[in-house]
Amino acid sequence: MVSDVYLFIFNISISVENEMMMLILIILHWLIALLLSPFLLGVISKVKAFFAGRVGPSLFQPYYDLSKLFQKSAVYSQTTTWVFRAAPVVALASALLLVLVIPLGGLDAPLKFQGDIFLVAYILALARFFMIAASFDTGFSMEAMGASREAFFACLSELVLFMNFITLALLTRSISLSQMIGADSPLSWSHLGPTLLLVVASLFVVLLAENCRIPIDDPDTHLELTMIHEVMILDHSGVDLAYMTYAAALKFLIFATVLVPILSGWTGVFIKDMSIYITGLLGLAIVVGIVESSMARLRLNRVRNLLLIAFVLAFFGFIVTMWRG
């Protein structure tokens, strides 16, 4: 039944024969992503607290925050319309959809077809479009300002993301994420080390930018005028805010899930792969925490320079790939 729908929409062949297996795979993906993603944010803030000489909130604080928000009802301003209410749903739904496109710790992606990297990029863009529209919908000048920053930086980071996808596509002769970073990916550090290093470095900048981490954005700031992501969700409350927060946590997990297999590769043994994957995620969260603790946030008009540097790295990766043929 489920696969019929996929076949109908995407005209694709699904490797999993059994529909039941397919359903289990989808549920497993969601379960892992939903359970793991808030923990990563907890790890980041623990690392930051450590560097600031504090004990810091519990590793499980993001779960407590989410459960608190889920129990609250949302408050809506009279100036907002359905767009404002749609944004959290779209944001969470698109994050959940993205989880299905990505091979997750030894598990096959339930949704895979040639060209799914475009789906990834545009689902991201869809969520972003709705968030920007919702922040305009509030009629609040500061939210619009945050939205315009988000749109500008997204233009640049999307460019970097695609440049890297092109490089990976050339290396793996495929435009499906599952083949690019999945279990049978031909990527290997011994052969493609220099290229992969460039790809990883620029993807890491994209991860920081897309997830509003320092040095691009400061997720902990209380200063409205400096915010990017935070100011856009300033008017959302209760369940809506929980959706937005969860979507943001999932987004971090998604980018980390793309990055980790490039770094680690696969062993083919499920248990091993899964533990490597989870260790990789935690390691990445710790690295992000260290980066955030060891430098100040960039001045806003310098952020584009950082993203352009990331693009240059990605472009070098592309050139090296072309040159090697």
Added chain:
Amino acid sequence: MELFNGGNIALADVPLLTAHEFRSKVLHLCRGDARLLNLFGHLVSDQGVRLFAVLGFDEEAQLQIVSTLVPADRAQYEALTPDLLQAHWFEREIAEQWAVRPAGHPWLKPIRRHGNYRGVADIWQDISNPHPFFAIDGDEVHEVGVGPVHAGIIEPGHFRFQCHGEEIIHLEVQLGYQHRGIERMMCGKDLRRAVLLSECIAGDTSVGHSMAFCEVTESLAGCLVSPRAQAIRAVALELERVANHVGDLGALGMDVGFLPTSGYFGRMRGDYLNLLLALTGNRFGKGLCRPGGVLFDIDESMAEDLCRKLKHYKKEFDQVSDLLFTRPSVLARFEDVGTLSRKTAQKIGLVGPAGRASQLELDVRINYPSGMWQFHHVPISLGATGDVFARAFVRRQEVLRSLEFLLKILPTLPKGNLMTPLANFMPDTFAVSMVEGWRGEIMHVGITNSEGGFARYKIKDPSFHNWFGLVLAVRNEEISDFPLCNKSFNLSYCGHDL
């Protein structure tokens, strides 16, 4: 008529000039090397409002006072502001408090939005909405309003930006949300209440303001405070300065997203506040300064303890501030942001660390020394660039120099009584005192009536000068850098609103 910091003068001896003479005298002196330290009105029963201008000659440590009378029936005088920008905020305050119109004032708006003290019609039709904000027209210009309720736990104030994209073209600050009417509550004979009020003018400057208040009362009563009491006051004032500067450096780190220093400095601020707690029983130094002296002594063992702790804290401060000031990503945020040139700073009468960051050599402890600073010299801490970095660096220098000062005087505290009883106030007298609080120059002026109670009490917090400096500092800066600039000034809302 000239006098020194902490001096007094019979009201009859203050030169009373005609409005025209007053204006040309003030302008003439300020074109020279004088600075407008204070300008305020005082209601003289049924004659009108007497305007006093306190001018300071920083090199000579002398103050000069001139006055003029604005008659009650024709409550108007020619504004100084068009020719003397330092008077801008003061004249708006006069217009608001006394319904006196400074004719020709270019931006005549109330600064606290309260009704006037004379009980006549205000010069604005509607005090709650007296004047529109400065606005810029254009398709690509947008307006951003922030506050008075902010996302963080800070004081209320409204900031109206006119922006072109991310660039601030103009900022207008509207304060007054914390107005409590302290100046009027200070009037009368009850000093016990007034001293408590003076500690509440600005909570983070409790020692500075209560010290200025006590010096006014002591001047009026002709009381000589013992050297020991003066030394203890100086210790508390410097501890307050260090605590606040350290907190500010941490907050600056936080605003650029550099967490380690914000955490460490935040804790260290607590250490210094705890020293104040040990000294006075209050983390903000309330309850120490009283007219005639101080309430708490520093005995030998406590002085030793303070010295030992301060030496340790100084080492910590060195390490953490090195961490902040050597980090390239932090310096990239601090440098060339919110720059105020020396010329601009001088023109608008900037004071305190912000003024010193713009190379203005102003420090009451050096220019107008009183109390302990007549015997101990604290080197002035100057910045060179007038930007956020300079304001941060001046703070760092001041912390180090205050700590050196404390370590120098604590082992050799002079002897003397803690309290000297106060005589009655001289009637019809004008007394002035200045203190270098951690934000800069605090000035209190007390004018007594014929019974020897306060007929008028004028408080000037350094923020009163410096808010306009912030306005000019953020012009043509990125709007996302405003919070950083704001923090680098860290001005008081309640000290301004009184």
